[in-house]
Amino acid sequence: MNRSVFVTGGNRGIGAAVAAAFAAAGDKVAASHRSGIPPEGVLGVRADVTAPGEVEKALREAEAAHGPVEVVVANAGITRDRPALRMSDEHFEEVLRTNLTGAFATARAALKSMLPARRGRVILLSSALGFLGSPGQANYAASKAGLVGMARSLAWELGDRGITVNVVAPGIIKTDMTEPLSEKRMADLMRMTPLGRPGTVDEVVAAVRFLASEEAGYITGAVLPVSGGIGMGH
Template identity: 55%
Template sequence: MSDVQTQPEPRSVLVTGGNRGIGLAIARAFAAQGDKVAVTVRTMCDMPDGILAVQADVTDSASLDAAFAEVEKAHGPVTVVVANAGITKDQLLMRMSEDEFTSVIDTNLTGAYRTVKRAITGMVRKKTGRVILISSVSGLYGAPGQFNYSASKAGLVGMARSLTRELGSRGITANVVAPGFIRTEMTDALGEDKKREYLANVPAKRFAEADEVARVVTWIAGPDAAYISGAVIPVDGGLGMGH
């Protein structure tokens, strides 16, 4: 017997920025439990079987509308949305250009606004929905050189809590998952000294796997978490300690 807990019925799930890393791990996890999964990508690419790729840029409302329409035609109204798309343009504040600040905010925070606003239309009609916003330990703990990124990821907490108060009575939950250091191609490429420097601050003394984040996301979107909303769930090995 499979250890995967399946949903009563397959749901239409959309993950933004789902072509690699954490986003792809999340998409795979939902597909593994039987959901109908789509991901947004900026450039079309091959995806694993069972995952539909739709082209969209979260900074462009028209492209998001077209992507949602494509997903709805293929899978039905989206009832689980994971706002994962994000960028970094790290720089110390004294050297940070206005474009480096605004472009990160537009993708990570305003992009989440565009995505969630479009998604909740169908959720309100169906009186059910799960909104998961992928933040970061940097948004709660703060990080030097990430004034823009930390601000964008902190803003997602306010979004989830406002949405919870607006739509909690409609069967819609909104939660934040805040990963810490995740093992990716980027962290694998770090020198040993830099890895030790990062890990010195993590009580768990290791990087997380993307699948560990994905399992938290699928759980918070599932039936066992139906009474959890407005929460921030860290997946950071103790780095943030509740910040």
């Protein structure tokens, strides 16, 4: 592989693993980040996906180094968990700005190169909790559910241009975002997971790489759960 790949939130967790895997396969990879450092072999470009124009600027920097983007992975995401009665407007809106509006800005910026080329892969990172809901995560679940409607709308818009748009929906994955979960909450989530264990970032990476591959050329508007069965059927 020798494609130009752009990943948001590529300095930790799933984003870093995705960026590293594409680079290891021979792709030219750039990753946006607000803090930290992306993996070795990945071009880091600083950007806050919630700040107007920043993700567009970062993607243009990546393209100056690697050529027109052919695969974009919108992974940047945050949590601001609170029960609804204690969730401020800012906590709600901040999560939507990052997880949903930021993903839209990322996809829109990439399409400026994909449309003339009449090819491309857009992959959005959602969550099984977007389908199930979760106590204290009305903002997070809303943002992740919104990605599905957005992806399917874009799939309609872009299908005749050879561009696919798909969603990967991880379940409970071992990352720094799940570390704060209490033992009781983790046990409850594992009881809801038919496979009875958390997933690994490598299992999510495999799904992302498949949707970016030539073999997935006839798949668009799909939601691919990597969840051990939690939220199945949605």
